[in-house]
Amino acid sequence: MHRSLLVTAALLAGFAIAQPAEADEVTDAIAEAQRAYQAGQIPQAQTALQEALQLMAQRAAAGLAGALPDALPGWTAEEATSNAAGAGMFGGAQAARSYRNAQGQTVEIQVMSDNPMIAQLGPILSNPMLAGAMGRLVRIGELRAIQGNDGNIQMLVDNRILVQVQGDAPVEQKLAYARAINIQRLTAR
Numbered sequence: 001m002h003r004s005l006l007v008t009a010a011l012l013a014g015f016a017i018a019q020p021a022e023a024d025e026v027t028d029a030i031a032e033a034q035r036a037y038q039a040g041q042i043p044q045a046q047t048a049l050q051e052a053l054q055l056m057a058q059r060a061a062a063g064l065a066g067a068l069p070d071a072l073p074g075w076t077a078e079e080a081t082s083n084a085a086g087a088g089m090f091g092g093a094q095a096a097r098s099y100r101n102a103q104g105q106t107v108e109i110q111v112m113s114d115n116p117m118i119a120q121l122g123p124i125l126s127n128p129m130l131a132g133a134m135g136r137l138v139r140i141g142e143l144r145a146i147q148g149n150d151g152n153i154q155m156l157v158d159n160r161i162l163v164q165v166q167g168d169a170p171v172e173q174k175l176a177y178a179r180a181i182n183i184q185r186l187t188a189r
Helices: 003-016 025-038 042-066 116-127 128-134 171-180 183-188
Strands: 075-077 082-084 093-101 106-113 136-140 143-147 153-157 163-165
Touching: 025 042, 025 116, 042 082, 042 093, 042 106, 042 183, 106 116, 106 153, 106 171, 116 128, 116 143, 116 153, 128 136, 128 143, 136 153, 143 171, 153 171, 153 183, 163 171, 163 183
Parallel strands: none
Antiparallel strands: 075 093, 082 093, 093 106, 106 163, 136 143, 143 153, 153 163
């Protein structure tokens, strides 16, 4: 256990060095962990490192939410939501946003990153032969996506981010929302 703590501390310390000199919650938690570790306070160091990891996951989740599009013409959007699962659970970050038009039709976009479910789905979604068995292949910009029989869309971005566009709106509207996602912002985080 102490070895994994040391490895995590070294990785987080490298992250802290690579960041600007400004203090923030993450670098404060890393510094607290380092102080506790050097003082031989292993449980306190572990807690501080877990806090730093959770704070970074929260930032990642907020970044995912920022990539979700505004409402398209004729639609309204709810506020985007985001959350980060702790390292002890499924891990990763997720964000979602719902949209509604005047006819009451809905589209919901869900984005998840860096969790074990994506690691399992990744090889299927990235292989055209396997993906084709799950539905119709469509292009969303430069990305390959799968459109199910229900018109819902799934795509894998950067081999670690799963995007799902679903709802009861017509397929064309789901495709329009999928194309409106800021893919560059998703991959820049």
